[in-house]
Each structure stands twice: as C-alpha cells, then as structure tokens.
Amino acid sequence: MEASKKEPLLITDKEQMRKWSRAMRSQGKSISLVPTMGYLHQGHISLVREALKLTNLTVVSIYVNPGQFAPSEDLSTYPSDFHGDISKLMSVPGGVDVVFHPPNLYDYENDMKRNKNDQGVCKEFRGAGLCSLEGLLLLSLNCLTLSSLMLLSFGKKDYQQWRIVQRMVRDLDFSIRIIGAEILRDNDGLAMSSRNVHLSAEERGKALSISRSLLGVKSAAENGHINCRELRDSVIQAVSEAGGRIDYAEIVDQESLQAVEEINSPVVFCIAAWFGKVRLIDNIEINL
Numbered sequence: 001m002e003a004s005k006k007e008p009l010l011i012t013d014k015e016q017m018r019k020w021s022r023a024m025r026s027q028g029k030s031i032s033l034v035p036t037m038g039y040l041h042q043g044h045i046s047l048v049r050e051a052l053k054l055t056n057l058t059v060v061s062i063y064v065n066p067g068q069f070a071p072s073e074d075l076s077t078y079p080s081d082f083h084g085d086i087s088k089l090m091s092v093p094g095g096v097d098v099v100f101h102p103p104n105l106y107d108y109e110n111d112m113k114r115n116k117n118d119q120g121v122c123k124e125f126r127g128a129g130l131c132s133l134e135g136l137l138l139l140s141l142n143c144l145t146l147s148s149l150m151l152l153s154f155g156k157k158d159y160q161q162w163r164i165v166q167r168m169v170r171d172l173d174f175s176i177r178i179i180g181a182e183i184l185r186d187n188d189g190l191a192m193s194s195r196n197v198h199l200s201a202e203e204r205g206k207a208l209s210i211s212r213s214l215l216g217v218k219s220a221a222e223n224g225h226i227n228c229r230e231l232r233d234s235v236i237q238a239v240s241e242a243g244g245r246i247d248y249a250e251i252v253d254q255e256s257l258q259a260v261e262e263i264n265s266p267v268v269f270c271i272a273a274w275f276g277k278v279r280l281i282d283n284i285e286i287n288l
Contacts, residue, residue, distance in 0.1 A: 008089060028059065030151070031059060032055040033051075033058075033149050033150070034153045034155070035063075040082075041192045042070065043183070043184040047155055048153075052094050061100040062101045079197050097232070150175075154181070155181050155183065156180045156283070159180075160257060164176070170266075174184070186226060191282045196278075206244065207273075207280055210273060213234065213235040213238040214284040217235055226262045227261075232251060246273050249272075252270065254266045267286050270282075
C-alpha cells in the first residue's frame with residue numbers, strides 16, 4: 001500500500017486508546033494529537049501535516065463534544081461525513097496512525113439536568129469570548145491522559161481554546177508541547193469552518209464582513225488608532241449592518257485573554273457572530 005494511502009487504525013474505546021498510546025511510548029515513539037469534531041477541511045489537514053513533521057505517530061480525534069457548543073447552538077445540525085474524513089486523512093502523505101472516534105466520553109445528560117437553569121452543560125465565558133470552557137477542558141484533560149502525548153495541535157481560529165489549554169498544560173506541568181497553527185481562509189477571506197456548509201450564498205457574502213472588518217481594525221491600529229472601544233464599535237457596526245448578530249467582540253491580551261482598553265502590547269481581536277442559523281468565529285492578532 002502506498003504511504004499516502006495508509007489506512008489509520010480506528011479506536012473507539014477509551015481504554016484501548018490508552019493501551020495503544022502507552023505501548024507506543026514504551027517503544028520510544030512520540031505521539032501528537034489533532035483534536036477535531038469531524039467534517040474535515042483544509043484547515044484541519046494543515047494541522048495534520050504539521051503534526052506529521054514533529055512526531056513519530058499522529059492521532060486524529062473525531063468527536064463532536066456536546067460540552068463545546070453554545071447553549072443556543074443545535075448539536076444535531078453539526079455536519080458529519082466520517083467516511084469522507086477518513087478518505088481525506090488517507091490522502092495526506094504519510095497518513096495518520098490512529099483515528100480516535102469514541103461514541104461518548106462523558107455523561108452529559110445528567111450534567112445538563114443539573115445545570116438546566118444555566119442553559120446547558122457550561123456557563124459561557126464571555127469576557128474573552130469563550131463558550132463552553134468546562135467542556136473544552138474536560139475533553140483536553142481526557143485526551144492528555146488517554147494518549148501519552150508529546151504534542152497537541154490546535155488551530156488559532158479557536159484562539160481562546162488554544163491559549164487556555166496551553167495555560168492548563170503549563171500550570172499542571174505536563175511535558176507536552178501545544179502548538180497553534182495560523183487560520184486558513186478560503187479565497188474570499190472567510191475563515192475555514194465545518195459550519196460554513198450551512199451558509200446560503202447570500203449569508204456567506206454577508207459573513208465576509210467579519211474578516212474584512214478585522215483587517216480594517218488591524219490596519220487602523222498599525223496607523224495609530226489604538227482605542228479599543230472605537231475599534232470594537234467599528235467591527236460591531238460593520239457586521240451588524242451586513243446582517244450579522246454579534247455574540248461577542250473583544251480585544252484581549254494574547255496571553256492572559258484579559259480585555260484591554262488601548263493597544264500597546266500584542267492583542268487579539270476575537271469575534272463570534274450569527275448569520276442566519278450559523279455561528280461563526282474569527283480573530284486577528286495585532287502585534288504592536
């Protein structure tokens with residue numbers, strides 16, 4: 001079989017995943033994990049390619065984690081094409097070694113009953129624009145303990161997730177490298193996302209207001225306009241006038257994710273907005 005057509009081992013059981021990773025580490029193999037919710041696009045594939053360069057073995061998880069959805073998002077509408085995902089992974093030169101595809105990792109049904117008055121499993125961490133922090137950290141910790149990792153690869157489109165997991169790994173003193181890969185965009189500038197498939201042609205055109213306004217803010221900041229309230233208002237106005245409904249729009253410090261009033265150090269502008277029934281996220285780093 002050609003190297004580019006290597007079929008990955010499919011693991012669905014947590015204990016089997018743990019045994020495999022421990023066996024590989026006992027042989028001196030390094031392991032990377034690329035966590036995904038499936039319906040893979042070129043952004044995901046770029047993370048896989050990067051992971052393949054850095055470790056001996058690569059695991060891709062495909063798990064639609066209920067805890068990472070906003071209270072108003074419908075989990076059942078998240079797109080899925082598992083066989084298509086496997087084909088895409090097999091087309092990557094070198095191929096991946098394992099696809100971890102568990103049916104469920106947590107007892108969310110009981111959690112949701114306990115948190116019914118809080119609108120779901122997790123409270124929304126709006127200060128830095130992160131939804132479902134608890135679900136993310138639970139998943140990350142589970143993957144860390146299951147996989148004996150040396151490297152965990154995130155896309156910077158989920159900027160807050162990347163930074164918070166990075167901080168968690170540092171604080172818990174795990175010997176794991178967390179990398180963040182740059183956002184990949186379609187030719188029109190829209191950040192690649194599995195959810196984009198649900199946008200109508202009209203909604204997609206309107207959604208371009210997100211990336212265009214973020215670029216405008218970066219240009220303005222580089223030209224001396226550093227008042228964050230004014231910059232935020234300009235993006236909110238542009239996206240709202242295009243028909244988007246703002247979920248959050250925040251300018252925060254790249255490391256601490258704390259909101260800032262003026263840009264005088266590296267920051268990131270994070271935004272989430274609804275176009276139709278699709279919630280899109282995007283961000284742009286501003287390094288002054």
